[in-house]
Amino acid sequence: DSGVTQTPKHLITATGQRVTLRCSPRSGDLSVYWYQQSLDQGLQFLIQYYNGEERAKGNILERFSAQQFPDLHSELNLSSLELGDSALYFCASSDTGVVLTFGAGSRLTVL
Amino acid sequence: GQQLNQSPQSMFIQEGEDVSMNCTSSSIFNTWLWYKQDPGEGPVLLIALYKAGELTSNGRLTAQFGITRKDSFLNISASIPSDVGIYFCAGPNTGTASKLTFGTGTRLQVTL
Numbered sequence: 030d031s032g033v034t035q036t037p038k039h040l041i042t043a044t045g046q047r048v049t050l051r052c053s054p055r056s057g058d059l060s061v062y063w064y065q066q067s068l069d070q071g072l073q074f075l076i077q078y079y080n081g082e083e084r085a086k087g088n089i090l091e092r093f094s095a096q097q098f099p100d101l102h103s104e105l106n107l108s109s110l111e112l113g114d115s116a117l118y119f120c121a122s123s124d125t126g127v128v129l130t131f132g133a134g135s136r137l138t139v140l
Numbered sequence: 141g142q143q144l145n146q147s148p149q150s151m152f153i154q155e156g157e158d159v160s161m162n163c164t165s166s167s168i169f170n171t172w173l174w175y176k177q178d179p180g181e182g183p184v185l186l187i188a189l190y191k192a193g194e195l196t197s198n199g200r201l202t203a204q205f206g207i208t209r210k211d212s213f214l215n216i217s218a219s220i221p222s223d224v225g226i227y228f229c230a231g232p233n234t235g236t237a238s239k240l241t242f243g244t245g246t247r248l249q250v251t252l
Contacts, residue, residue, distance in 0.1 A: 031182065062240075072183070072228065072242040085239045119182050127171055127232055129240055131182030 032056065033132035035120050041138045047108040050135045054101055054122030060084070061103040062129060063095055066117040078103055107137070115139045144229055144243035152249045159216040161246040163229030172205050172212040173230040173240070183228055187214070221250050 032055035042048055054061050063075040074087035078097035089095075092110075097103040107114060115138050121129035146163045153159055163172070171190055175183035187198050189205035189212060196203055200217045212229055229243040 031184070033182075064242075071244050074239055074241070077239060087239065121182075127240075128173065128185060128188055131175075131184070133182050134180075136180075 031130050031132060033120060033122050033130055035118075035132035035135050037135055038133065039136050039138075041140065042110060043140055044110055044112060046110050046139075047106065048110065048137065050105040050107070050118050050120075050137075052103045052105070052120030052122075052132060054103070054120075055124075055130055058122035058124045058130070059101065060123045060126060061097055061101070062121040062123070063089075063103070063105050064119045064121065064131075066119060066134075067113075068116070072119065075105070110137075110139045112139050144231065144241055146227075146229055146243040146246050148246060149244070150247040150249070152251065153219055155219060155221060155250055155252050157219050159219055159223070159248060160213065161215075161227060161248075162211060162213045163243045164211045165231070166210070168209040169212075169231035170209070171232055172203070174201075174203050174212070174214050175228045175230060175242075177226045177228065177245075179225065186227075216248075219248075219250050221252065224248055224250050 034053040036051045059080045062077045064072045075089040076095050077085040081097050092108050095105045117134045119134045121131040123129050174186045177183040187203040192209050194205040202215045204213045226245045226247050230240045233239045
């Protein structure tokens with residue numbers, strides 16, 4: 030157990046729908062990161078929050094949004110889902126800003 | 141943006157063999173990280189390197205931070221079946237130090 034908790038572990042939904050993925054960082058970590066991993070692909074950085082504020086943005090689609098709440102948990106919202114959004118979505122947290130600790134991921138399947 | 145290229149892309153080896161893989165970049169990195177991802181799981185940190193030329197071991201794993209700061213190497217000695225997985229190198233972007241760029245990954249398969 031890495032200490033980073035992601036829910037749900039699996040999610041199946043239809044095109045056009047909206048889903049929310051949730052992440053609780055390791056105790057004491059202020060930074061939360063979201064990454065997307067498509068089938069047999071590498072990890073693509075989406076967005077980073079630090080203590081509730083957006084810190085860095087990657088190749089995140091406009092249909093996707095995220096936030097970090099005062100208790101430091103984070104949610105990634107994916108809307109108007111397309112088939113190509115099917116992927117593993119990972120949350121990671123960090124205290125140093127260099128070494129990231131990853132959760133087990135949320136596997137999204139869009140049908 | 142910064143890109144990290146890993147080679148080989150995949151490897152099929154027999155149990156007991158040694159494994160070498162590398163990661164190269166077109167730009168300088170000040171930190172190199174090696175992660176392993178088991179199927180269906182999140183990446184787990186194996187080794188962190190913070191200084192050019194640094195050689196660090198973690199059990200059967202040894203990683204080196206290249207002198208040019210544009211590459212890093214990971215070696216696994218006497219491989220075992222649980223070494224199966226995808227190995228990623230990663231480094232923080234120089235522009236936004238808090239964002240990690242991941243390599244393309246090396247998929248390792250171990251046969252008995």
